[in-house]
Amino acid sequence: MKVLQVQHLQKVFFPGTENERHVLKNINLQVDEGDFIAVIGNNGAGKSTLLNTIAGTLSADSGEIDLANHNVSKKSVAYRSRWMSRVFQDPKMGTAGDLTVLQNLVLAQSHTNTVNLHWYQKKDDVKKYQELLQTLNMGLENFLNTQVKYLSGGQRQALSLLMATLSQPKLLLLDEHTAALDPKTSQEVMKITDEMVQRKHLTTMMITHKMSDALKYGNRLIMVQDGQIKLDVKGVEKQNLNKEQLLEAFA
Numbered sequence: 001m002k003v004l005q006v007q008h009l010q011k012v013f014f015p016g017t018e019n020e021r022h023v024l025k026n027i028n029l030q031v032d033e034g035d036f037i038a039v040i041g042n043n044g045a046g047k048s049t050l051l052n053t054i055a056g057t058l059s060a061d062s063g064e065i066d067l068a069n070h071n072v073s074k075k076s077v078a079y080r081s082r083w084m085s086r087v088f089q090d091p092k093m094g095t096a097g098d099l100t101v102l103q104n105l106v107l108a109q110s111h112t113n114t115v116n117l118h119w120y121q122k123k124d125d126v127k128k129y130q131e132l133l134q135t136l137n138m139g140l141e142n143f144l145n146t147q148v149k150y151l152s153g154g155q156r157q158a159l160s161l162l163m164a165t166l167s168q169p170k171l172l173l174l175d176e177h178t179a180a181l182d183p184k185t186s187q188e189v190m191k192i193t194d195e196m197v198q199r200k201h202l203t204t205m206m207i208t209h210k211m212s213d214a215l216k217y218g219n220r221l222i223m224v225q226d227g228q229i230k231l232d233v234k235g236v237e238k239q240n241l242n243k244e245q246l247l248e249a250f251a
């Protein structure tokens with residue numbers, strides 16, 4: 001079953017000027033339920049622009065975007081977020097630093113602006129969050145009442161991931177979500193990501209510059225080049241792909 005369908009997507013920056021740049025050139029893409037797609041490509045290839053237009057933070061110039069069988073082409077980020085979550089490169093983007101770990105989780109769960117963070121102390125729910133945090137293996141269950149700004153980048157990013165997936169989104173967008181972390185933490189967060197995606201059967205698009213992660217994780221790999229999808233491999237073909245073949249495709 002398809003989760004996302006992108007048809008004839010085009011984006012031009014600075015149209016009609018000498019800086020005019022066609023960043024998305026007639027992109028067509030279908031993402032099926034359960035797909036875990038690694039999106040790779042050179043700097044400036046259009047990967048983030050593709051994710052931004054899918055998420056709605058950028059409007060496309062033309063083309064159609066269907067998400068969970070709803071035409072969202074002209075819809076706001078808020079509307080699309082009924083079915084979609086996103087984790088950014090900057091660990092500060094997905095969490096509120098002045099709120100505690102518990103308050104962040106309550107907010108992520110609530111999906112409303114009316115929740116009262118002070119009275120929210122129901123024991124069962126706290127236990128539920130503690131157990132969820134334990135699955136991350138980052139010791140976060142001991143920091144329930146700590147303000148998130150005091151966490152490490154890795155802990156914060158793991159929390160962002162948990163928050164982004166609490167409401168079981170139809171589509172999870174990961175925008176270089178491990179790029180700002182040191183190599184060891186980056187690998188830990190990648191492992192957590194993979195476990196979460198498998199456990200919750202999350203349909204996921206993940207931009208990465210790490211070729212080894214793109215090869216290791218996911219059932220599908222897409223290479224964006226000069227605003228077009230240059231490579232789209234899945235299943236066994238993806239499993240058999242190696243670094244040399246990828247480097248060749250980059251050329």
Ligand SMILES: Nc1ncnc2c1ncn2[C@@H]1O[C@H](COP(=O)(O)OP(=O)(O)OP(=O)(O)O)[C@@H](O)[C@H]1O
Pocket residue numbers: 013014021023041042043044045046047048049050
């Ligand atoms: N809001 C914007 N306004 C103008 N130009 C933009 C904007 N966003 C991106 N661009 C340009 O579009 C091109 C594609 O950028 P994009 O960020 O999508 O590439 P990318 O593949 O994600 O690259 P990177 O790997 O470096 O993050 C670049 O030339 C960039 O400068």
